[in-house]
Amino acid sequence: MTYRQRLSLFILIDSAIVLTAIFISHLLVRGTINTSSWFYIVSALTILFSHHLFSFKFKLYKKAWEYASVGELIIILKTASASILTASIFQGVLLNEIFIRRLSVTGLLLVLFIGGSRFFWRIYRDLYLTRLTYNKRTLIIGAGSAGIMVARQLLKNKVSGLQPVGFIDDDFKKHHLDILGIPVIGGVNKIESVVMELQIENIVIAIPSLSKKELNIIFQECAKTSAKTQILPMLEDLMTGKLSVNQFRDVQVEDLLGREPVVLNNDRISEDITNKIVLVTGAGGSIGSEICRQIAKFNPERLVLLGHGENSIYSIEMELKERFRNTNIEFIPVIAEIQDAKKMMSVMETFQPHVVYHAAAHKHVPLMERNPEEAVKNNMIGTWNVANAASWHGVNTFVMISSDKAVNPTSVMGATKRLAEMIVQNMDESSNTKFVAVRFGNVLGSRGSVIPLFKKQIEKGGPVTVTHPDMVRYFMTIPEASRLVIQAGALAQGGEIFVLDMGEPVKIVDLAKNLIKLSGYSIDEIGIEYTGTRPGEKLYEELLKDDEVGEHQVHPKIYVGKTSELYISEIEEIIGTFPGMEKEELRDRLLALANNRVASSPLISISV
Template identity: 60%
Template sequence: MGYRKKMILTFVLDSLFILAAIFLSSVLLYEFTFLAGSLFFITFMMNLFAFYIFSFAYRLHKKTWKYAGMKEMLTILKTAGFTILVTAVFQQLLMDVITYRILIAAFFFQVVFIGSSRLCWRLAKDNFIKSYADKKRTMVVGAGSAGTMVVRQLQQNRHCELIPVTFADDDVTKHHVEIYNIPVAGSIKDIPKIAKAYQIENIVVALPSIDKRRLNEIFQECVKTKVKTQVLPMLEDLVTGKRSVSQCRDVEAEDLLERDPIALDYEAIETSITDKVVLVTGAGGSIGSEICRQVFRFKPDQLILLGHGENSIYTIEMELLEMYEGQRVEIVTEIADIQDAGKISTIMNYYKPDVVYHAAAHKHVPLMERNPEEAIKNNVIGTRNVAEASSSSGVGSFVMVSSDKAVHATSVMGASKRLAEMVVQHMNKESTTSFNVVRFGNVLESRGSVIPLFKKQIQKGGPVTVTHPDMVRYFMTIPEASSLVIQAGSLAKGGEIFVLDMGQPVKIIDLAKNLIKLSGHSIDDIGIKFTGIRHGEKLYEEILSKNEVHNQQIHPKIYVGTSSNTFITEIEEIVKIYPLHDKESLREKLLELANRDSTTTRKEDVILSAEA
């Protein structure tokens, strides 16, 4: 309520209270005889005039009654007291009489009425009005069953900070109709206009079954409002009680990917995993831990979590035991470094796994630029150790997690991953084990990725740091990446390089801008700072080189590249001499070996379509 309207309402109510005080006083003391003469009219007018004079003098109408206490009560007593005194003076001057009993009674009634009205206002502010005034005006996108459920629960939950005021929905039959007293103000394309008209402070997208492309279109409309946008939790979480509609999550970077997630061939995966012994290296990492979660659902006979960091292995072990309590899957933990060939060989020979998912690796590009010898030790030698141990122990399927940075590598990390791929492809030619490679783009939310960094920078008030305005990347989610690894293991015949169709590459700066806006901030407030391309980085990434292209799609959203040349002799050479080389010459040797068999290609040179 505006200040002007509030003042007018207060004056009207106080006038009625003064009239009621004098009326009740005369009725109680003299029944109705006092009301018949002019004395009642003069008393009322003088009382009203004096009250407004003293209320302005003591600033009674400007008091903040939300925090009222004894000081404010004393103000009411003084205002009412001096009002009665002035009224008595005017009675004597104009009528030559003072109605002491009526004026005294009117004083008490005025104090009670005016004081009670302020007290009631404070109580209403604390218990009713406050619950709405302090809440954020919210638009619910989607007036279907999910949207109406959101509105109903938000209205019932007085402790939630959101209050729904309008819907947006593309169903024209619902336009200008009220649902739970909340109007459907327009379509999705009208979101910016609706947000302005209704002074929206928060948007909740309540369309749980919508496809990713349409969801992205909705987010692009929400971005125009510069209002914080949230998403309804998954329906299964709502049904199971894990989350309530008041626990809407913020928009994640994966929501901005314009494609639907990969669909798995569950029958093929069950055949390759169920009742088998599965070993995951790097099981405590972002990808490795998600592989463990997904593998566990297919009920292997034994799941071996192998990792170098004891804390991360303990964390994923406890999570699996808690999430899947009662399932007959034996979980085994092994703390081991893949650079320790003897330990890895012992583990493989003891458990004799049927399937190995090799996710252990150093992946941070700038760190590996400064430590090329560590990239060789972990990514190349470590992979060789795991691969050779897998072969000697009779593993049926070996799947290595690689990176699109291995294609035409410009970084130490990418080069070491390409050499690791060569090791695996060479092992496929020498062993009865099926050795295969899965290449990822950038994995959202993984440790060291750009998205967690952006979120922290936004929370701190900025600026968000972007290396170059033209930098683009392919992105995928952690579950997508892990699903691709598992699916590849079930489809592999040996020697393939599996790639996910990751849609169109995303400009990093566009991703940063969208995350800023959908977090309820403006780009001007947060700011974007360009830091320059780091050593070893490229403006764009490739997913397959020309000599790896295979024009067959083996699974929806999954493509396969053919084996390329391997230079195992040269790899063995660099493995022997890497401790003797300085970092720069070692980096040059790595890049030369990694790119010896590759020809540069962009994604447009690779056929990645359903018609391929």
């Protein structure tokens, strides 16, 4: 129906309502009525004209009555009151008498009839027209403004298929109250029982102010049920219009890390990157490619993408060119092997980068146990080549990505990473380049992490394989890891090892259970199988030892210190002789050297 057709219909209906109200009021007050009398005609025409006039003035005819509320009722009261007041003035002027009782009854009837006609459509629509579109009984966590907004939207937009039947809120003052006709049943501790009692199929978490830790607690309660759990979109997405309030998203594993994400000091980073030349090794990897994405936001003059895998380098180059097509950034792909010292010298000489982020490395623990010589070549010799070339050609800052497995290492991968830290720290002592290393734990979603493996296993119907029920790890997201690397470069004074305080460690089996639930399955459906620890694995990882935590804070939750001893001659000896060693001998020498070094040195800590 067009606006003109709708307007004509409302004018016709309201005209009938006004005349009916006048007729009934005269009948009620006098008991009889003479429709041909001068008084009746003047009153009827005056009220009818006034009603239409004030309806246009107060925009009564422009309201969408399927969404009518108290505001619309107030406009009806205004229109009726103004119409009766106008009629009383006309009666006083033309008839020298104001019939207050008849006008008062007429006004009441106008509010009743017009309000009833308008709200009837909303009630009919809510109760009948869209009743059958409901199919999922929904529990809303949070009875604050966001939760009420969600409930109101679901009640109006029933095509979403979600029927709100209850609120959960820890504010005991709201318990046993009804909001929009929906009861506030209790606190978070009642989620499991409420889901069973009310046959809930869907849970919506609608508390935008939740911290990661609080969200994790709520999700663990929701995970005890068979209901699907979703979460309200981020407020910035709602405010910018990217998403509407009823476009809920699934809870992600990243939401359950139990801590808040890294906050960057953009001013410091801009000084180091904006309009500068930046080089990233391992630019095609999961960490390296995200570092490139984050760096590009700060508008470097050139971003050199170095890696040995042509497909991955091509992929990140195309992505960056498309994403940042409206900037003047020059993206330069370079296919090179970091074990080639001459090539590294050539690359540094050609591009003269201001900052180098060294992300290229072998990181897979079991594979490096089987191939320790490759770990030495890539993680140690490769780092030496890139760092030496950076120093020789006057790079301002060199940031190496390390691992929490470098602390008291039990694996070849961890040992070579610890020795690579020594290499860059030694470079810092004799170079004008500022060399730093950044340590962090497992990265969610990176190649080789448990998340992609678990997802594949769940897609195949299970079981999910976990090495040990007591195995715990620190986790962070790829964007967080990349931001930390970039922040470290901005904070570098030289020789530091930065470590992210990643909150409480997460049990791998709990991570598996959460991912199964987030995928819409029960633990029994998929199953969990324990396979035993693999060579080089520890049940738990360490970020820093107790005596490694410094007190000097250079950034919110970032601490920094320096190591005192470097076993460079021993490292050089291993590099010079490892080709002739047996794998076990090489492994033992790497671990012995790495652990002696870590055991005797006070390190640096960063927590972000």
